Amino acid sequence: MEVHEIKSDEDIVLARHFIRDRAKEMGFGLVDQTKLTTVASELVRNILLYAGKGKVITIEVKNGFDIGLKIEFIDYGPGIENIELALKDGYTSGGGLGKGLPGSKRLVDDFFIETEKNRGTKITVIKWLRGVKIDTV
Numbered sequence: 460m461e462v463h464e465i466k467s468d469e470d471i472v473l474a475r476h477f478i479r480d481r482a483k484e485m486g487f488g489l490v491d492q493t494k495l496t497t498v499a500s501e502l503v504r505n506i507l508l509y510a511g512k513g514k515v516i517t518i519e520v521k522n523g524f525d526i527g528l529k530i531e532f533i534d535y536g537p538g539i540e541n542i543e544l545a546l547k548d549g550y551t552s553g554g555g556l557g558k559g560l561p562g563s564k565r566l567v568d569d570f571f572i573e574t575e576k577n578r579g580t581k582i583t584v585i586k587w588l589r590g591v592k593i594d595t596v
């Protein structure tokens with residue numbers, strides 16, 4: 460598990476780097492690495508834009524014979540008022556393109572949003588590295 464604080468625009472580039480590194484180490488191919496770095500850009504950008512700061516946590520997870528990369532994007536900002544609306548293509552509250560959340564959701568296997576008004580937002584994504592057999596005793 461790794462925790463990275465997010466507080467300025469430079470952290471977008473840093474997050475892209477450490478997420479690509481983790482994904483590469485775990486054996487994800489180039490296409491998946493790029494999907495994960497795109498998600499990192501979008502969700503870190505949202506943290507900076509809507510909450511000002513936050514953190515990203517990467518965790519290697521297992522499910523039976525599958526291993527996956529779980530990434531949590533956490534902030535203590537205003538929260539997402541309406542999750543369903545925020546996930547619609549083209550919905551933006553702030554003059555963006557409204558593609559960050561729905562686009563990110565399509566690029567990963569699992570995507571969960573937990574949010575509470577004026578408490579913050581936690582977005583959890585997982586990408587599974589299918590078919591990797593884990594050594595068991």
Ligand SMILES: Nc1ncnc2c1ncn2[C@@H]1O[C@H](COP(=O)(O)OP(=O)(O)OP(=O)(O)O)[C@@H](O)[C@H]1O
Pocket residue numbers: 501505506509510534536537538539540545546550551552553554555556557558559560561580
């Ligand atoms: N971490 C967050 N905290 C609070 N609100 C958020 C957060 N992330 C997203 N939102 C809300 O969800 C909406 C949709 O987010 P999304 O990233 O899809 O689009 P956008 O940021 O408006 O535009 P862009 O296409 O440039 O990313 C945002 O406009 C904002 O209202």
Ligand SMILES: [Mg+2]
Pocket residue numbers: 501504505555558559560
């Ligand atoms: Mg966005």
